[in-house]
Amino acid sequence: AQSVAQPEDQVNVAEGNPLTVKCTYSVSGNPYLFWYVQYPNRGLQFLLKYITGDNLVKGSYGFEAEFNKSQTSFHLKKPSALVSDSALYFCAVRELYGNNRLAFGKGNQVVVIP
Amino acid sequence: ETGVTQSPTHLIKTRGQQVTLRCSSQSGHNTVSWYQQALGQGPQFIFQYYREEENGRGNFPPRFSGLQFPNYSSELNVNALELDDSALYLCASSFGGRAGGVTYEQYFGPGTRLTVT
Numbered sequence: 001a002q003s004v005a006q007p008e009d010q011v012n013v014a015e016g017n018p019l020t021v022k023c024t025y026s027v028s029g030n031p032y033l034f035w036y037v038q039y040p041n042r043g044l045q046f047l048l049k050y051i052t053g054d055n056l057v058k059g060s061y062g063f064e065a066e067f068n069k070s071q072t073s074f075h076l077k078k079p080s081a082l083v084s085d086s087a088l089y090f091c092a093v094r095e096l097y098g099n100n101r102l103a104f105g106k107g108n109q110v111v112v113i114p
Numbered sequence: 115e116t117g118v119t120q121s122p123t124h125l126i127k128t129r130g131q132q133v134t135l136r137c138s139s140q141s142g143h144n145t146v147s148w149y150q151q152a153l154g155q156g157p158q159f160i161f162q163y164y165r166e167e168e169n170g171r172g173n174f175p176p177r178f179s180g181l182q183f184p185n186y187s188s189e190l191n192v193n194a195l196e197l198d199d200s201a202l203y204l205c206a207s208s209f210g211g212r213a214g215g216v217t218y219e220q221y222f223g224p225g226t227r228l229t230v231t
Contacts, residue, residue, distance in 0.1 A: 004156075032218055043116070043204055043222040044157070051218055090156055094218075100145060100210055101170050102220060104156035 002027040002093045006105035014113050019081040021108045023074045023091030031093050033074040034102065035065055038088040047089075050074060061085075081112045116140055118207050118223035126229045127195050135190040135226045137205030145169070145210050146188040147220060148180060151202040163188055164210070192228075200230045 003026045013019050025031055032051055036044040048059025055067045065076045074091060088109055092102040117140035127133050139146050145164045149157035159172035163182035177193040186207075192199055206220035 034219055036222075043118075043120075043224040044206075045116075046219045046221060049219050092156075100147065100162060100208055100218075100220065101159045101172070102147070102149075102157075102206075103159070104149075106154075106156045 002031070002101075002103040004091045004093050004103055004105035006089075006091055006108050008108055010109045010111060012111045012113060013081045015083055016080050019076075019078040019085065019110065019112070021076040021089050021091075021110060023076065023105060024072050025074060025091070025093045026072065027093050033065075033067060034092040034094075035059065035063070035074075035076050036090045036092060036104075038090065038107070044090065047076070081110075083112045083114050086110055086112045116207075116221035116223065118205060118221050120203075120205050120223040120226050122226060123224070124227045124229075126231065129195055129197060129230055131195050132191065132193045133195060133228060135192075135203050135205075135228070137188045137190070137207075137223055139186045139188070139205075139207035140221050143207035143209045143221070144186050145208045146182055146186065147206045147208070148188070148190045149204040149206065150174075150199075151204055151225070152198075153201070157204055160190070195230045197230050200228060202227050 005024045034049045035047040050067045058064045091105045119138045147162040148160040151157040161171040162169045166182045179191045182188045202225045204225045205223045208220045
């Protein structure tokens with residue numbers, strides 16, 4: 001069964017500094033990988049996905065993520081964090097075949113300090 | 115905004131009662147998935163509906179059941195509510211088939227906050 005690990009509970013970063021949120025995954029075969037963001041009392045908002053192709057994928061709001069098959073990782077990055085990036089970030093994975101079931105990590109709280 | 119809507123926004127029920135949550139999928143989407151997000155946790159997959167049939171189920175008991183209608187909207191029903199059912203229930207829509215499909219990402223609604231007392 002597919003699973004995701006997000007090892008850090010909270011990531012603190014100063015505004016303007018690079019932001020990294022870590023994610024490792026476990027799946028049979030090739031993965032589809034996703035990042036979502038959740039603001040307080042809101043649903044999940046899609047940021048970006050890796051399906052195939054270039055290992056560096058670009059998404060919404062200046063976020064990008066790098067797929068590393070050998071390390072089974074899919075870390076989310078942003079070159080310069082904004083205070084408005086403070087939110088809860090979830091990594092998710094689904095298997096290449098099978099239904100569209102997503103397995104989520106526990107989430108990382110990102111706090112961008114002004 | 116994703117175009118996925120859920121109702122009601124908040125709900126308070128008593129243990130043992132039954133509840134129905136509703137979801138309208140994004141226009142053009144034919145697949146609806148339901149997730150339970152307990153406080154401080156990531157969403158957990160409950161089940162998925164594709165063209166009015168269940169298309170996969172997570173580790174949830176049979177008292178969690180669902181429906182999908184011809185317009186692809188969906189309901190989640192929970193019988194015999196327990197205190198641990200208190201959570202944010204998220205609906206997500208996508209376009210695809212039984213073996214996964216064209217829309218790889220899922221688009222989530224704002225959720226229904228269920229409190230069981």
